[in-house]
Amino acid sequence: MTGCLTTCIEIGGMPILVRTESRAFFRLIGERYRGFANATARPVFEFDVEIVPPGRITDEEDLSVRFDSGRWIIERGDFHAEWEPAAGRGWIRQSANPYAIDAAFRILHSLLLARESGLLIHAASAVRNGRAFLFSGVSGAGKTTISRLAPQSVTLLTDEISYVRRDGDAYRAFGTPFAGELARAGENISAPVAALYFLAHGPENRIETIAPAEAGRTLLRNILFFAEDADLVKLVFHAACDVVSKVPVYRLTFVPDARVWDSIV
């Protein structure tokens, strides 16, 4: 690419260099990932963004993630991306909207994390007193609600997609720009994971321990992973089992008011 603009976006301690010739798109991602730009980081991966006019980019209706001839091919109606892991670079063709690159980033990070015993989890997460708490559940379970109810002393990492990496014999949660209904990026900080809660609505606030196998089954249902790759699926499975073996897991039934945070300590 000639006349390129570059920015390094570091999420979860994994810097990705993004290159584009489009000033408008450069400004757009500059805004969207403002808290995650790190000009001094050494990128683990470089990504060229080719901006094309709005419209269908591929014939794929649903998201498709497959490995072919040494490269990952990621397609959805609004973008086509390819990534060569061995070369540490890739490209995406999309229109100048933030959603396509956001989806591509989520998938890339899920693939990168799989080899590092990490996971992207459908979960809100927040830091309180230096410890991270994860609140997992499907859409409507209360991720955004519990994020909105967080007191000022709590720092939100995300209300939608939690980024969890192995850290020695424990796990660490990182802030992400991947926002849900809250439409607000998380803070770019990290903290050791103190607990994982699976959310449920109910008539009163209640916390119950979940047995490891049930915790594993539930966590596996809430992991973001799209690739059809048996080796990576195995790694994700073992990472999920590790997480529930090392992190206390509970079911948090809650009434949607601020008192729920009295129990999160």
Next chain:
Amino acid sequence: MTEKYIARSWAVAARMLGGEMMIMSADSTLFTLNRQATIIWNAADGVTPLREIVEREICGVFEVDPAVAYQDAEDLVRDLAGHGILILSGQPAVGRETAP
């Protein structure tokens, strides 16, 4: 009677969690085995006949009729083999397709 041999597939991931054996197949389907199925899974080394596994590991531990236990085991391994979790064969395994 023809012997049957069972081996764990390389293509799956398995993990004991809180006393339950969890297995994820290559197509990302998750299975949880009960106690007897877990015993058979653990004994599936590809070289021990299924009949011997049932006699030693099931009939030796549970109060069950051997014929019924063997029939149940046959049904189970056929089902698991259908999901690609176990490899069912009339010969002892010699290849690399089975897990250690």
